[in-house]
Amino acid sequence: MDMLKILSKKHIKEIIYCLSDNGELYVGQIGEILNVDRRNLSKLLSELSKYRLVNNRKEVVEDNSLPKSYYNLSTKGENLKLILDILNILSEDNDKIIQNKLYDLKDELENIERPKPATIQKNVSKNNSGTIINNVGDINGLTFQK
Numbered sequence: 001m002d003m004l005k006i007l008s009k010k011h012i013k014e015i016i017y018c019l020s021d022n023g024e025l026y027v028g029q030i031g032e033i034l035n036v037d038r039r040n041l042s043k044l045l046s047e048l049s050k051y052r053l054v055n056n057r058k059e060v061v062e063d064n065s066l067p068k069s070y071y072n073l074s075t076k077g078e079n080l081k082l083i084l085d086i087l088n089i090l091s092e093d094n095d096k097i098i099q100n101k102l103y104d105l106k107d108e109l110e111n112i113e114r115p116k117p118a119t120i121q122k123n124v125s126k127n128n129s130g131t132i133i134n135n136v137g138d139i140n141g142l143t144f145q146k
Contacts, residue, residue: 003051003080006047006048006051006053007084009044009047011034011036011040011041011044012044012048013084014034014036015030015034015041015044015045015048015054016048016053016073016077016080016081016084017081017084018030018033018034019054019071019072019073019077020073020078020081023072024057024070024071024072025070025071025072026059026068026069026070026071027041027042027045027068027069027071028068030045030071042069045069045071048071048077049071051076052074052076052077053073053074053076053077053080054071054072054073054074054077055071055072055073055074056069056070056071057069057070057071057072058070
């Protein structure tokens with residue numbers, strides 16, 4: 001399931017904003033704040049957890065009752081909340097200013113330095129009979145010898 005499909009589900013945006021505004025909450029607290037039944041809410045939180053948009057922590061209760069499940073936004077969820085905020089701003093009437101800022105952001109994101117893939121360079125020497133006598137290599141600046 002892609003992100004747009006998740007976001008189109010009822011209550012998902014409200015859950016994201018609720019956790020952003022209140023921090024870590026257990027399922028019952030989220031349900032009370034949003035007035036959403038627990039069963040439906042648990043399914044939605046499970047989906048958000050599956051896509052790593054929320055973190056889930058279970059607290060064991062000493063009286064042998066069911067553990068409480070606590071949820072908070074993950075970094076990915078916080079980023080999604082920022083994107084939702086941007087979408088809300090885009091609906092306002094600042095088209096040219098927003099367009100320039102988005103082009104700047106796009107340029108910045110394209111210029112983020114990404115890790116370089118590992119490269120292996122080998123130096124192989126053979127003696128007169130064709131036997132390999134040393135095998136020296138380099139992986140991203142680290143030299144090894146066989």
